[in-house]
Amino acid sequence: MIPEAEPLLSVQGLKVHYPVRHGWRGKPLAVKAVDGVDLTLHTGQCLGLVGESGCGKSSIAQALLGLVPATEGVIRLDGHEITGTAKVPAMALARSAQMVFQDPMSSLNPRQTIREILSGPLRLHGMTDRAEREARVAEMLSLVGMAPEVASRYPHEFSGGQRQRLCIARALILRPKLVICDEPVSALDVSIRAQIINLLLELKDRLGIALLLISHDLGVVEHMSDRIAVMYLGRIVEEGGWREIFTAPAHPYTRALISAIPDPMHRDRAPARLGGEIPSPLSPPEGCAFHPRCPLAMPRCHSGGGPEFTRISADHRARCHLLQTGNPHV
Amino acid sequence: MTETVLDVRDLAISLCDGPTPVAAVEGVNFSINRGEVFGLVGESGCGKSLCALALAGLLKAPMAISGGQILLEGRDLATLPPREMRHLRGNKVSMIFQEPMTALNPLMTVGDQIGEMFVLHRGLTARAARMKAIEALEQVQVSSPERRINAYPHQLSGGMRQRVMIAIALACDPALLIADEPTTALDVTIQAEIVELVLDLCRARGTAVMMISHDLGLVARICNRVAVMYAGQIVEQRSAGDIFTAPAHPYTRGLVDALPRLGRRLERGQERLTEIGGVVPAIRDFPQGCRFAPRCGRVTPECRAAPVSMTDLNKGGRVRCLHHV
Numbered sequence: 045m046i047p048e049a050e051p052l053l054s055v056q057g058l059k060v061h062y063p064v065r066h067g068w069r070g071k072p073l074a075v076k077a078v079d080g081v082d083l084t085l086h087t088g089q090c091l092g093l094v095g096e097s098g099c100g101k102s103s104i105a106q107a108l109l110g111l112v113p114a115t116e117g118v119i120r121l122d123g124h125e126i127t128g129t130a131k132v133p134a135m136a137l138a139r140s141a142q143m144v145f146q147d148p149m150s151s152l153n154p155r156q157t158i159r160e161i162l163s164g165p166l167r168l169h170g171m172t173d174r175a176e177r178e179a180r181v182a183e184m185l186s187l188v189g190m191a192p193e194v195a196s197r198y199p200h201e202f203s204g205g206q207r208q209r210l211c212i213a214r215a216l217i218l219r220p221k222l223v224i225c226d227e228p229v230s231a232l233d234v235s236i237r238a239q240i241i242n243l244l245l246e247l248k249d250r251l252g253i254a255l256l257l258i259s260h261d262l263g264v265v266e267h268m269s270d271r272i273a274v275m276y277l278g279r280i281v282e283e284g285g286w287r288e289i290f291t292a293p294a295h296p297y298t299r300a301l302i303s304a305i306p307d308p309m310h311r312d313r314a315p316a317r318l319g320g321e322i323p324s325p326l327s328p329p330e331g332c333a334f335h336p337r338c339p340l341a342m343p344r345c346h347s348g349g350g351p352e353f354t355r356i357s358a359d360h361r362a363r364c365h366l367l368q369t370g371n372p373h374v
Numbered sequence: 375m376t377e378t379v380l381d382v383r384d385l386a387i388s389l390c391d392g393p394t395p396v397a398a399v400e401g402v403n404f405s406i407n408r409g410e411v412f413g414l415v416g417e418s419g420c421g422k423s424l425c426a427l428a429l430a431g432l433l434k435a436p437m438a439i440s441g442g443q444i445l446l447e448g449r450d451l452a453t454l455p456p457r458e459m460r461h462l463r464g465n466k467v468s469m470i471f472q473e474p475m476t477a478l479n480p481l482m483t484v485g486d487q488i489g490e491m492f493v494l495h496r497g498l499t500a501r502a503a504r505m506k507a508i509e510a511l512e513q514v515q516v517s518s519p520e521r522r523i524n525a526y527p528h529q530l531s532g533g534m535r536q537r538v539m540i541a542i543a544l545a546c547d548p549a550l551l552i553a554d555e556p557t558t559a560l561d562v563t564i565q566a567e568i569v570e571l572v573l574d575l576c577r578a579r580g581t582a583v584m585m586i587s588h589d590l591g592l593v594a595r596i597c598n599r600v601a602v603m604y605a606g607q608i609v610e611q612r613s614a615g616d617i618f619t620a621p622a623h624p625y626t627r628g629l630v631d632a633l634p635r636l637g638r639r640l641e642r643g644q645e646r647l648t649e650i651g652g653v654v655p656a657i658r659d660f661p662q663g664c665r666f667a668p669r670c671g672r673v674t675p676e677c678r679a680a681p682v683s684m685t686d687l688n689k690g691g692r693v694r695c696l697h698h699v
Binding site: 097235237241245264267287302306322 | 562566591592618628632647649
C-alpha cells in the first residue's frame with residue numbers, strides 16, 4: 045500500500061465530551077465518549093472501527109458529520125477543516141460525507157416516495173433542473189441494483205434489504221467521497237446481509253469512495269476492511285492492517301474480542317471469558333482503561349494516564365504496557 | 375441420559391384473524407433429551423419464536439396452536455387449560471428473552487422478582503424466598519448478591535440484567551429452558567460469558583435447553599443437535615457438527631456460504647459472498663410446493679408441484695429437499 049500525499053480524512057486528537065449533571069445542584073461532569081482519537085482514511089479504502097457499545101465509535105461518526113461538536117481536535121476531510129472556527133459550511137460537508145444507518149426501517153421517511161427521498165438532497169444542493177434530477181435518481185437506483193420504476197413507491201413497500209439499498213442510494217446521490225456505515229447489516233436477515241456487503245464493496249471499488257465501517261461484528265469487519273481500528277472506552281487501543289489485526293493481535297482486548305466469537309469449525313474451542321463489565325465513560329478507571337478486565341494486568345497498568353502507542357510494525361500499533369517491556373506473552 | 379424431556383409432534387400454529395386460519399408453522403417435529411442443548415435457527419419470520427411461545431404457553435391471539443402435541447415429560451401442553459399452564463410455566467418450563475430490560479419488571483427489585491418464583495411455585499415465605507434469591511444470584515455469578523437483590527433493573531448493566539433473567543428462569547429447576555436469542559442484545563465479550571453461564575448451570579442440573587438464534591455460528595458451537603427453520607417448517611435437522619461442515623439443504627448451504635465468518639478472508643481472500651436471492655415469503659404467500667423453491671438454485675418442476683416431506687439422510691439427520699446434497 046502506497047500512502048497518498050494527503051489522506052481523504054484525517055482526524056487528530058479528537059475529543060467528544062458530553063456534559064452531564066447528577067441532580068440539579070450536582071457537579072457538572074463530562075462523559076468522555078471520545079478521548080483523543082487519531083484516524084486516517086484514504087480514498088478507495090475501507091476502515092473498520094470496532095468496539096463494544098459505549099466505546100465512542102458512533103460519537104466519532106457524528107463528529108465527522110458535524111452532528112455533534114468536537115470538544116477538541118482537528119478533523120480534515122477532503123482538504124478542508126471541519127472543526128474549529130474555520131470549519132466548512134454544513135451544506136459543503138454534506139456533499140463530502142454521508143451516512144448509512146443501522147435500521148433501514150426507521151431511517152426512511154414513510155410519507156415520502158423514493159423519488160422524493162432521493163431527489164430532496166439534489167434540490168437542496170442546487171440541482172434545479174427536474175430532468176437532471178430524475179436522471180440522477182434513475183442512475184443511483186440502478187447503481188444499487190433496483191429498477192428505476194420503484195421511484196414512485198413508498199418505503200413500506202420494500203423489504204429490509206431493499207430498504208438498505210435505498211438508504212445507500214440516498215447516501216451516494218450527492219456523490220460524496222466518504223460514506224460512513226454504522227452497523228449497515230446488523231438489522232438485516234442473515235441471508236440478506238451478503239447482498240448488502242457485496243454491494244458496498246462493489247460500490248467502493250467502482251466509485252472510489254472511502255468507507256468508514258462501524259460494527260461490532262468482527263466477521264463483517266474482517267471481510268470488508270483494509271485497515272481496522274479497535275476502540276475501548278473512548279480511545280483507540282490497536283490499529284493496523286486487517287491481516288495483522290486478525291493474525292497477530294497485539295492488545296489483550298483485541299485478542300479477547302476475537303476469541304469471544306464462537307467458531308463453528310472448532311466446536312471444542314470454548315470462547316475466552318473476559319469477566320467484568322465495560323466501565324462507564326463517566327468514571328473511567330485510572331491507568332489503562334482496560335486493566336480491570338485484563339487477564340495480563342500488571343501493577344503499572346493501574347496508575348498513570350494509560351499507555352501510549354507502541355509501534356509493532358510500520359502499519360500496526362497498539363496501546364499496552366506489555367508491548368513496551370517486550371513481554372513474552374505478546 | 376436419553377430420557378426425553380420434550381417431544382413435539384406435528385406442531386402447527388395458525389394465524390386466526392380471517393375467515394380461514396393461515397398456517398404460520400406446520401409439521402414441526404423434534405424432541406429434546408435431558409441435559410441436551412437443542413438449537414433452532416432461522417431468519418426473522420421463519421416461525422422459531424412462535425414455536426418457543428407455543429412451548430411456554432404464551433401464544434397470543436390471533437396466533438393459536440392448531441394441531442399437534444407438545445409433550446413435556448409426557449403431559450400435552452397444547453391442550454392444557456391456561457390455569458394449569460400457569461402452574462407449569464416457570465416451574466417445569468421457563469424462558470429467557472432477548473431483551474432483559476423489557477422482560478424484567480422495572481418497578482420491582484431484582485430480589486422480589488427472583489423471590490416471586492419461590493413464593494408462587496414453592497410456597498415459601500417472603501423471608502425464605504429472599505434467602506433463596508440471594509443464593510440464586512450467587513449461582514449466576516453476580517458479585518455481592520446481598521446488596522444487588524435490592525437493586526432495580528435500571529440500576530444494572532445489560533449483562534447483569536440477563537444474569538438476573540437466568541436466575542429467575544432457573545430458580546425452580548425447570549426440566550426445559552427456552553432461550554430466545556438470549557445474547558443478541560449484548561456486547562460480544564459479554565455474550566460469550568452469558569452463553570457459557572447458561573450452559574454450565576444447565577449441564578450441572580441436567581436441564582434440557584432449547585436455544586433459539588439466528589446466529590448459525592453460535593448454535594453450531596454450543597448445541598448437540600440443530601434444526602433449521604424456513605418459512606414455518608423445519609427444513610433440516612442434524613447433529614451440530616454436520617450442519618456447518620456438510621449442510622444438506624440448499625437453504626442451509628446458502629446461509630453457511632453467505633456468512634462472513636471470522637477467518638474466511640484469510641482462507642479464501644475477499645471474494646464475493648454467495649448471495650441467496652429474493653426474500654423470505656410472507657405467511658400468506660407461502661409457495662405451494664417446496665417453500666424455498668423460488669430462491670433455490672437446484673429447483674426442478676417437481677419441487678413446485680407438491681409439498682416436500684422430511685426424508686432421512688444416510689449420514690444421519692433429516693432434510694426436507696428432493697435434491698439435497
